[in-house]
Amino acid sequence: EVKLVESGGGLVQPGRSLKLSCAASGFSFNDYWMGWVRQAPGKGLEWIGEINQDSSTINYTPSLKDKFTISRDNAQNTLYLQMSKLGSEDTAIYYCARSSIIPFDYWGQGVMVTVSS
């Protein structure tokens, strides 16, 4: 069974950094692109970016490219999202998702990040 489990969320002060993790199981992690999507409270989905199998290609939405960094550790079957200079606008549920020629076919349950003083 494909399983994606995000962790690392919580309350963080404005201007600080936070690193999210996504633990994958039930499939061959290093065969798939992986991505991050977020959803602010009561809002739609926002594509953050995705990373290819060997980390040689990483794409971001332009507005987040200087703040967020996507990485992965294939040995640990884990995807990461390093977030810096966080502001209230980054308050959201963050989802990791698996991707191939079929986009985002499996999603994690999401992790909440709240940016507040």
Place this chain on the structure above:
Amino acid sequence: DIQMTQSPSSMSASLGDTVTITCLASQDIGNYLSWYQQKPGKSPKLMIYGATNLEDGVPSRFSGSRSGSDYSLTINSLGYDDEGIYHCHQYYEYPFTFGSGTKLEIK
């Protein structure tokens, strides 16, 4: 960036009805369009990919179509389980983008 204009933003329909949700792409995206269903407090679930392909396990009451830059999700014989928010998503060109979502309520 490619803009996906989704309509309506919300709708209400009765059991057994047929509904259609539409996304208009601001430029050509071919068939690189998917639809997701999201229930309250849950993560999105892939329903349709490649504009018209039904994901495994999704009821055949769901269908996707394309007419030029207009993409539609049609749900036949509505049931209570179809209530939720539906999102379209283009994966033709980076940065990938989503529509603003359609909230479907079953009366």
